Amino acid sequence: MWYLCYFLHRHLDFRREEAQALADTAGCGDLIEWKLPHGGSPDSPFWYINVPNEDFAKKLVASSILIKGLYEVWGEGDTFEEMLAEVQNYPIDKKQPYYSESITFKLVMEGFGTKLNSVMQKDLLKKLACIPFEGKVDLKNPQHLFRLLYTENPIKNDDMPTIVPPRWYFGREVCTGDRSCVPHYELPRRSYIGPTSMDAELSLLMCNMAGVRKGSLVYDPFVGTGSILVAAAHFGAVTWGADIDIRIIRDGRTREGKHRNVWSNFKQYGLMEPVGLLRYDAHRPPLRPGLEELFDVILCAPPYGVRAGGRKSGGRKAEKGIPNKPIPDDMRATHIPSTAPYGLTECLYDLIQFAATFLVVGGRIALWMPCASDVYTDGDVPTHPALKLIANSEQVLGRRWSRRLITLEKHRPFDRASPLEIPTVECPALLLALENPDAETEDGASPTVRDAVMPAEKRPKRERKGDGGSANNQETRRLPMYRNKNC
DSSP states (O other): OOOEEEEEESSSSTTTHHHHHHHHHTTTTGEEEOOOOOOOTTTOSEEEOOOOHHHHHHHHHHHHHSEEEEEEEEEESSHHHHHHHHHHOHHHHHGGGGGGGGGGEEEEEEEEEOOOOOOHHHHHHHHHSSSOOOOOOOSSSSSSSEEEEOOOSSSSEEEEEEEOOOOOEEEEEEEEEOTTTHHHHHHHGGGOTTEEEEEEHHHHHHHHHTTOOOTOOEEEOOOTOHHHHHHHHHHEEEEEEEEEOOHHHHHHHHHHHEEEEHHHHHHHHOOOOOOOEEEOOSSSSSOOOOOOOOEEEEEEOOSSSSSOOEEEEEEEEHHHHOOOOOOOOGTTTTTOEEEOOHHHHHHHHHHHHHHHHHHEEEEEEEEEEEEEETTOGGGOOOBBTEEEEEEEEEOSSSSSSSEEEEEEEEEEEOOOOTTOOOOOOEEEEEHHHHHHHHHHHHTTTOHHHHHHHHGGGGSOOOOOOOOOOHHHHHHHSSSOBBOOOTT
């Protein structure tokens, strides 16, 4: 049955993709259809969706972050009179159950791009009196809710461009989305966060895009302060994370000196704690040889240098071929291994190969990738023979820079014997945008993005302030300060 799908007017590139992913998770992805809204603008928050039945529609919307509601449209039109005429002509057998004296109802009027003041609402209410509702009005707990929607054609709404021609809709509310989890997990309220902590809304979106459900084994190889795993645990997933810097996972502090760490966030929300939070290198994962198809979902935001650069095991001695000295037993607990820069291209290559190997068939990986909007091409998206692209959703960050949530699904087993089972990871458009530092500076781009994707020998030299100190001291200075809500 066709319903009017009313989206939130935000994250425009994620809206239908999230709904489609939720349908795929429910096993009915092939059964839903989409129809362009009136006016033909994909930016419109009003789309038509065809779903098998009303029960499925309620399940679909219940977990959605970006759907406001689904409505059975009784009538629509360019004018109020056209809409009212369609309501009168809507099949009586579909309307009759809601005209009964035994039911309670409520009528809500809402404008998109405009406001319907009290005078307008009173006038519209008088015109709607021709609809023969005989039940009682219950404003607090009605059995059925009816909604009158009017669009005004704003140039911008919530800082998002849109072209929505004037239109009137009237219909029965089938179900509404529940966004109460978004403010519940907001970062300012969280016990332990850092400069790279993922926004709560985006973390929840990542989970929906990747098909996280109760009992899923979810892995984040760049766990940081655990924001993404907190969202996965909200959906009932079993979580596991790793990071190359154990101090971020284990040794957080507030400005008052109170101890905080990733586990603090799970305790704060009463969520099941991760089965493991490990210190290891994503470039050399220490998993047992021959192990495959371990994780249902992989979620991550790889470090690409805007707020924190990528690191892998290594250092100056390793680059020169000098073997490391054994660590004394009494220093192992506090020892911080040396690390080396971990470029974006190398990081994505390792991550895609890991996903192709360790995801179960049908499992998904959702990862963030930076891009330069003016020169981006689809060739920038990493690929692998065992993975297929499900969604490529852009979040605009500025005039030139954005990042994309790439969702890939493993569609067949990994073939270790084949020499072709390797990723294709290129960032030609991004590298091209970073070749001209002057243009980059004019556009306000961060030079740390360039460092994340360019080899060290090609990066422009920078002057270091101070005496530099030891490598361990430099490593300590790179560690960001983490805070909590009481700071």
